[in-house]
Amino acid sequence: MKKQIHVRVNGLETELQVEPRMTLLEVVREQLGLTGAKLGCDIQVCGACTLLLNGKPVSACSVLAVDADGGDVLTIEGLAGQGSLHPLQEAFMEFGALQCGYCTSGFILTAKAMLEENPRPGEAEIRSYLAGNFCRCGCYQEIVQAIKRVAGR
Numbered sequence: 001m002k003k004q005i006h007v008r009v010n011g012l013e014t015e016l017q018v019e020p021r022m023t024l025l026e027v028v029r030e031q032l033g034l035t036g037a038k039l040g041c042d043i044q045v046c047g048a049c050t051l052l053l054n055g056k057p058v059s060a061c062s063v064l065a066v067d068a069d070g071g072d073v074l075t076i077e078g079l080a081g082q083g084s085l086h087p088l089q090e091a092f093m094e095f096g097a098l099q100c101g102y103c104t105s106g107f108i109l110t111a112k113a114m115l116e117e118n119p120r121p122g123e124a125e126i127r128s129y130l131a132g133n134f135c136r137c138g139c140y141q142e143i144v145q146a147i148k149r150v151a152g153r
Contacts, residue, residue: 005069009034010078018065025049025060028075036076036105040134047133050106051075057110059132076105079112087153088112091146099137107133111147120151 002017009032018027028034028051037060040048044059051060052074079086088108091097098104107130114121114129121129126147127140135143 003066005066007068007070008072010073010075016065020064020066022065023061024051024053024058024063024065024068024073027065028060028073034075034077038102038105040102045132045134046103047106047110047130048103050109050133052109052113055113055116057106057113057132074109074112076108079108086112087150088115088146091149092143095142095146095149097139097142097146099139103133103135103137107135107143111143111150115147115151121147123148126151 003020004015004017006013006015008014009028014032016027016031025037025039028037037051038048039061040046042061044062049059049061050057053063053068053071080089088111092104092108110130110133114126118125123144126144130143
């Protein structure tokens, strides 16, 4: 039996009919067509599915959509302003902090949440906060440099 949930996704109020077993990732990708977050490990350890729920990074592969009812979800698609990229997106491009791009949205959204909590993190703090995100291409140094650039603004 489906359940109706109400969420704000990227600033837009949305009502959805979801199966109780559906994850937030499934709903965002399949019902809303927002495919920036990816399914990687499916067990909360890679960070590819990271979304911001009420401003905090969550592994959307492990959050039931019904548990997001009444919440505020931000996806990578909602990060940029009209006609311009978010500074983190710009910095990732500038530093080559992406290759295949599979992990990029998770890293950027996690970094956004970190910078909201601490606008001036040191390198050790950045690395610690990003510990739940994996990049199989090995762009870690570039990712840290990009975040440091934004934190330095």
